[in-house]
Amino acid sequence: MRNGLVQLGAWAAATGAAVALSWLGVHAVLTGAAFEQPTALPLPSPKADGTPHSAPAAPDQARSAAQSPIPSPPAAPTTAPHGPAPVTTAAPPTRRPAPTATATSTVRSYPIPGGKVALDLKPDRATLVSATPDPGWQxxxxxxxxxxxxxFTRGDEANxxxxxxxxxxxxxxxxxx
Incomplete structure (x- = not known):
């Protein structure tokens, strides 16, 4: 009987030590890998009169596009074995128009009690951009x-x-x- 209790005590001590050691190892790894819940970017709500806000143009993009025209490839002169050389002309460099912001955005925001939904509305479909619940809502x-x-639900409320x-x-x- 005494021999069985000694073996049980040794087994319990070894098992406890193994669980503690593995817990400390896993805990150290998982502590460094904890992730925070992602947050949604705020989207502009429509103005009071129902018209959407216009997106400002990025000044750096517009300036760099206007200053750097797209060069056309140089024309390689060719010579004919007999007769005059053909005349080659290079096309004038073309410029791409600077990117401008559209007056209306297709992304619309719908704030309701419980959260905010942002939808990208196209002529033939709608796509969910983000849905962010308020604190305490699912x-x-x-x-x-x-x-x-x-x-969005909380208790008996659902919107x-x-x-x-x-x-x-x-x-x-x-x-x-």
């Missing part, structure tokens, strides 16, 4: 080929953003319940 997204739905585009431009509706 979010769920459903998509299909012709519609998408984002729900939704619906977008559908079945053969027509996207229609976005919100439901506050």
């Amino acid at each position: 979010m769920q997204v459903w998509t299909d080929g012709q519609w998408l739905r984002v729900d 939704s953003v619906f977008a559908s585009w079945n053969g027509h431009p996207p229609i976005v509706e919100t439901a506050i319940r």
